Amino acid sequence: MANVTSYGGASMVTGSCHLVEIRSIKILIDCGMIQGELWQENYKPFGFNPSEIDYLILTHAHTDHIGRVPKLVKEGFRGEIIATEATLDIAYIMLLDSAVLLMEEYETQLRKALRRGDEALVQEPLYTKEHVEQVFAKKRRYAHYDEKIQIAPFLELSFHNAGHIMGSAYLSLFFKEESGEEKRVVFSGDLGSKNRLLLNQLTPLSRANTLFIESTYGDREHRPLKESIEEFKEVIVQTLQEGGNIVIPSFALERTQEILWLLHQMHQEGLLQNCHVFFRQPFSHRSNKNLS
Ligand SMILES: [Zn+2]
Structure with missing residues (x-):
């Protein structure tokens, strides 16, 4: 049986973060920043112990899917990161930029607080460039579309083109129940719309026992x-x-x-x-x- 718990990205649009537990293996799918009015939530504890996560899977490099990865590492994540090469390349640039913005915001708040004399109340940046560098010093594995990656004798995963941004993927988890029954659980990540200018269309999904699907714009008609x-x-x-x-x-x-x-x-x-x-x-x- 697979247990899935969402720590972001469910009941809210941003902050995508889903913990999947299959037997003894703990896989975190995305670790995104919570954006907008709930931004302060990013400072709260994750709700799970980062040091117990075995694998971090990144579906794509948008901030709402990767923005808390440096915090995850800062708070003890020691596992392996698996993503497409493009996702990791873009994530490096995005997260460094994010760290610069967080530091600029911190310095602005600090200057204002110093004038008021209440600098002790200013929150430290969520993470710094050093934490971002620590992310990319971690063990990581590049995933290739539609190729299976063995995680354990009873568990494989596979990335498929999600057609959303460069390197984006939706994820299949193939696992064997202790009874021997084989299951496939699919996490969509963000999916691209049809007829993108510079990207190939997403790979069609043929079957799944369970499908977790993003629905951010599911209620809207996009014009052609x-x-x-x-x-x-x-x-x-x-x-x-x-x-x-x-x-x-x-x-x-x-x-x-x-x-x-x-x-x-x-x-x-x-x-x-x-x-x-x-x-x-x-x-x-x-x-x-x-x-x-
Ligand atoms: Zn996205």
Whole structure:
């Protein structure tokens, strides 16, 4: 029997963190940051003992799925991390950036508190760059899509393309009950929508005994991507025709690549005559040499 307990990502949108216990093995699937109004919850204890976790599986490198991993390590996690190579590469960049932001916030709060004389009340950053480095000094294993990884004689797992962001995966746990019965439990992580610009579509799932599925936007109708692209192009062409300039803020992970790809396509279609494109975003072209 597999026991599953959610410590985030259930009854809330962010902070994805699910503990799966199969016989003696404890697997944590994602360890995300809780975002928005409940942010202070990140400081609370996990609700399980991090030193007892054998494996940490990361489905993808969005902050709401990886943002508490340095805290997990800081609080005693000694197991192995398993994820796709792309997820770990992106996670390194994301978590370092997160540590910088946490430190900046801490320093701002400290300056304000010093003026008030109540600096003792300022919370330490949730984690620092050093804790992030400790994460990537841990034992880790790269998963390849649709290849089985043996965890124990009775337990295997497999990552499949989730089509959400680069390296994203949904996860199959294959295990044998003590009775010998074979089971497959699937955790979806976040799933990509159809017709992504730069990503392959997700791998269809054929069967599962139990399926845990994310449903963040399950109640919404997304308009077709084609319509959004047409509107994007229309706005740019019209603005240029009227002699204007366009500033495109791009905060979401991978959004910059998609915008650059669309602009390239527009250039090839002759829609960007006499238009200079400036790209200013150090975070988007930083490469990760440390993990190669
Ligand atoms: Zn995501």
